[in-house]
Amino acid sequence: MLYQGVILAGGHSKRFGSPKAFAEKDGFPFYTYSIKALEKHCQSLVLVTNPHLKKQFDQAITKQSINIVNDEPEFRGQGPLSGIYTAMKNFPAEWYFVSPIDVPFISAKVYELLLDHVSNKYDVIVPIVKEKLQPLLAIYHHSLQGAIKRSLQMQQNSLQEFLVNKKIKYVFIECDQFFININNQEDYRTYIQG
Numbered sequence: 001m002l003y004q005g006v007i008l009a010g011g012h013s014k015r016f017g018s019p020k021a022f023a024e025k026d027g028f029p030f031y032t033y034s035i036k037a038l039e040k041h042c043q044s045l046v047l048v049t050n051p052h053l054k055k056q057f058d059q060a061i062t063k064q065s066i067n068i069v070n071d072e073p074e075f076r077g078q079g080p081l082s083g084i085y086t087a088m089k090n091f092p093a094e095w096y097f098v099s100p101i102d103v104p105f106i107s108a109k110v111y112e113l114l115l116d117h118v119s120n121k122y123d124v125i126v127p128i129v130k131e132k133l134q135p136l137l138a139i140y141h142h143s144l145q146g147a148i149k150r151s152l153q154m155q156q157n158s159l160q161e162f163l164v165n166k167k168i169k170y171v172f173i174e175c176d177q178f179f180i181n182i183n184n185q186e187d188y189r190t191y192i193q194g
């Protein structure tokens with residue numbers, strides 16, 4: 001089975017104040033933790049970003065095995081769904097292992113737990129952590145590509161809303177540390193420097 005890693009890196013880090021993919025934990029930029037977690041399971045990785053950040057990623061990531069692309073122009077700036085769609089359109093695979101770039105405590109273990117549930121019965125395998133759905137760190141089946149496209153065409157950009165009526169396997173995960181999400185400077189002080 002072909003597994004494609006997708007790193008969502010097209011956000012503008014407005015709340016953080018500077019590109020958070022390049023903020024560091026223990027001397028390594030945040031995005032490297034997503035690469036590390038996905039590399040263990042995926043034959044190929046794509047980082048989907050925006051034209052403002054692409055050059056910075058091109059210079060920082062030298063591994064040939066990691067593709068760096070912009071969101072499809074027709075859906076640019078429409079959020080994470082646009083990144084997932086771009087990966088599905090340009091990098092054919094059966095399942096897409098998705099990660100954001102602002103979860104520097106992420107581990108390959110999370111995908112290992114989700115992978116156990118991969119089955120053609122489902123469209124998406126999504127973690128639930130402390131009763132909260134985590135759709136940015138989940139596994140998506142390629143058959144969703146058309147539905148994602150239609151949703152984006154209608155400007156329905158919410159990932160949570162997109163998942164309504166999809167065949168979802170919810171995977172309850174105890175360890176919430178993996179999902180710590182750095183959105184602003186206060187999060188950074190609390191979780192990274194604290």
Ligand SMILES: Nc1nc2c(ncn2[C@@H]2O[C@H](COP(=O)(O)OP(=O)(O)OP(=O)(O)O)[C@@H](O)[C@H]2O)c(=O)[nH]1
Pocket residue numbers: 008009010011012013014015016048049050071076077078079080082083084099100101102136183
């Ligand atoms: N490819 C792609 N990724 C996106 C897009 N919008 C957000 N993301 C990514 O999705 C993840 C979650 O997004 P947010 O937490 O809202 O990050 P953000 O948009 O940079 O942050 P704010 O500007 O503060 O809302 C991050 O990894 C972002 O880089 C987009 O339009 N395209």
